[in-house]
Amino acid sequence: MSDETIISTQSREGPAPSQNFIHEFIAEDIAPGGRFAGMQVHTRFPPEPNGYLHIGHCKALIIDFGSAEKFGGICNLRMDDTNPAKEDTEYVDAIQEDIHWLGFDWGDRFFYGSDYFEKTYELAVGLIKKGLAYVCELTPEQFREYRGDVTTPARSPWRDRPIEESLDLFERMKNGEFPEGRYTLRAKIDLESGNFNMRDPVLYRIRYIEHHRQGTKWCIFPMYDFAHPIQDALEGITHSLCSLEYEAHRPLYDWVIQNTDVPSKPRQIEFARLGINYTVMSKRKLRKLVEEDYVSGWDDPRMPTLCGLRRRGYTPVSIRNFCDRIGVAKATSTVEYAFLEHCLREDLNEHAQRAMAVLHPIKLTITNYPEGQSETLEVENNPNDPGTGTRTVSFSRHLYLESDDFLETPVPKYKRLFPGGPECRLKGAYLITCTGCVKDEAGNVVEVLAEYDPLSRGGDPADGRKVKGATLHWVEAATAVDAQVRLYDNLFTDPDPDAGDKNFLDCLNPNSLEVLEGCKLEASLADAQAPAHYQFLRLGYFCVDSKDSKPGALVFNRAVSLKDSFKPGK
Missing domain, CATH: 2.40.240.10 (Ribosomal Protein L25; Chain P)
Known part of the structure; x- marks a missing residue:
């Protein structure tokens, strides 16, 4: 990695020459004769409020907000709360705080996916009336059995159910007349498709669960692949930028846009997710670390969450530089954690006050x-x-x-x-x-x-x-200030704790945190408060802990050591 790979995401004088394939596509689309010629670039960042944002989400939000910023456009913030199982307002608040901390803003364009439940239902009814959706009675077990394989088409004995019968059943599903799993609403597309996402995918399922905003108003919920393109279209999104796992879902995205009565036709573009060694990015696994007390919380400084990195001492500039400099690619790759530390060192070396x-x-x-x-x-x-x-x-x-x-x-x-x-x-x-x-x-x-x-x-x-x-x-004894200092290391000993059949918990580093009591600081630090950063001479870069540090009981976290293990061009 070299400094020449830096990708600029800001321009006050109009867009700079494109430096990644997403920007090239956008530039083509808004050029004269392009599909969005004369239109303002409009993107969105749609996090699911079932956990805290981590460094992987950070790459996505920088691409979403940064691409809009580059082309003088706008970016919406939309909470993807179509699946109410693990959603919470705590996460909604935390997501907004993290995005603002990174330096982005959505103005008055803050939405919830659940804002569109009524309209999404109406559009699903429209598909049934067009003969493009039907109510299916297959159980989950039968669904798997009838799914087929690469040489065998899928099957559904309910595919030719009369339109009026599907309309009646779908309304009764909405009214709560049936138990979970009794019916689903499926799109009628192509049971022989080589893309299994197009083999009459499920659009709605029955769930009796309280929604964090809608309460118990709804007992049917749209699947993400159905709700997402509708939400994009209703908001006037031009470019729906998604991670690479949605590439195979793009034909379904386009099918929904083409066959529902929505006011615009967004374009979906996929990019590779961010992978970093010595960590995990799965929210399910991060939640397990929190709920089973392997860490002190979502903001534990060893976590890859943005609130954890912030508490540890990472700066918005360092994280944005990191994401910009690793670039935007189609191929999945893993970036060294040492490079993230390198970007932090660069920023703090220039701006952190020195102290002993x-x-x-x-x-x-x-x-x-x-x-x-x-x-x-x-x-x-x-x-x-x-x-x-x-x-x-x-x-x-x-x-x-x-x-x-x-x-x-x-x-x-x-x-x-x-x-x-x-x-x-x-x-x-x-x-x-x-x-x-x-x-x-x-x-x-x-x-x-x-x-x-x-x-x-x-x-x-x-x-x-x-x-x-x-x-x-050194520190003078008479004026020294006592403090607790926390030294952090990688949370995992294995560079790839997710690989193969590994249990990621078996890879936890027992020495990821060392707590030092009775440390002596120079007197100038007596009133230090978060988020102040310091270079402790010869020792590393440290910040005041934002949660536990108090006047007279200072706590400092080591953000990163002085020694840089990252080698440019490696």
């Missing part, structure tokens, strides 16, 4: 620094953005240091602190030399001792002498 934090603290005493004395030092907030200015940090005799920055008996090539070792820099402060350590009764090191060079303030000595030791971050 010690996650595994050990006391450092500078023995030749006067007891009771302290001073303030000016350090940059972000060297990549001079406009962020500087901040002050306090320095004195007693500091905190990372425990692995000291070894009493060093290993080869160890360039940090050890007795008799080289000078090391304290970031933004002084050069120090380790002189020894203090141990407890069990022989554990509890304090590192060192001396400083008073003439080396700023950590960059004026005499130009070279320092062989490392540059170390």
Whole structure:
């Protein structure tokens, strides 16, 4: 992957040259002589409100909203609530929040699929009157038995049911006179079709279940393949952009549009779904992780949900760049999670404020620094953005240091602190030399001792002498702020936990979360609030946890480490 693959989804001066096949199709359609010549591009994003949006949905919504934006068009937000089994207003609210967070808006074009239940029913009645739909009595078992195969046509003994009889039964189905499974409404298309989706597909089924908006008004519900094209047409959608699994359903989409009395004729275009390694995208599996307490909720920072990624520290810019740069394709592929992290690093490297934090603290005493004395030092907030200015940090005799920055008996090539070792820099402060350590009764090191060079303030000595030791971050003990820090890793140990006969739960990473207590942060972070991001020097990029962090009880999540494992062009 290289920067040359970036796909622009924004244009204020009119559409840029098309850079993916969807944009090419749209450009052709709106050109003079095209099927939508002179019309405004109109797309829609139709999530099902039975779970939270995840990174896979994000690609779809960026294609939907971004394509409309590119061509100066508009995009509707439509909740696909035609299947009421697991729908909830909680998910509706969360979906809207996620889309706004990414920077998209639908204006006053917010709809529900259930808004069209009455009209969809009327159009189904119209198909029956045209002799293009009939009420069928096959049980689910018989339906499978009569489905046929590639050499055998499907069968239905109810295909020639009289129109008046189907009209009567369909109305009685709507009125709740029959049990679930007793009847279905099927389209009369082609029982010999090589595309099994066209072998008289079911259009309506009976379901006695309360709908989150319609209550118990309806006991028959349209199938998605019937409802979706009707909803698109009623809203005046020009381009219905769908994931690749709907490619085989496109003939049915077009059949519904051609044979129902709808006001417009949208075009369906399919693209490959987004796959990322070390995760799962199935809402059923994500729901299982939540409901069986494998994670703390839909917004657990290890989840691929947008609310989880947001809580972990991902930014809208990083996610939009990720989706743009992987491109739009027809072939299904899997993208490295490391590339998503790479996009986050790029954004935070430019914009995150720097700070010092010690996650595994050990006391450092500078023995030749006067007891009771302290001073303030000016350090940059972000060297990549001079406009962020500087901040002050306090320095004195007693500091905190990372425990692995000291070894009493060093290993080869160890360039940090050890007795008799080289000078090391304290970031933004002084050069120090380790002189020894203090141990407890069990022989554990509890304090590192060192001396400083008073003439080396700023950590960059004026005499130009070279320092062989490392540059170390630190926090003054007297003003340090305590915090809990959470370190996250991949939720799964297997790069493809969905593959084959694997039970994805068997692939869960037992070390996906490490919680560190008693971490020491510089005083400037005492009032840090979500969604603030910081680069903790030498440690990674962190953000304030939006749910659990409180004044006096700070919680930080590691969004991503400093080390970048993604290799461009890999």
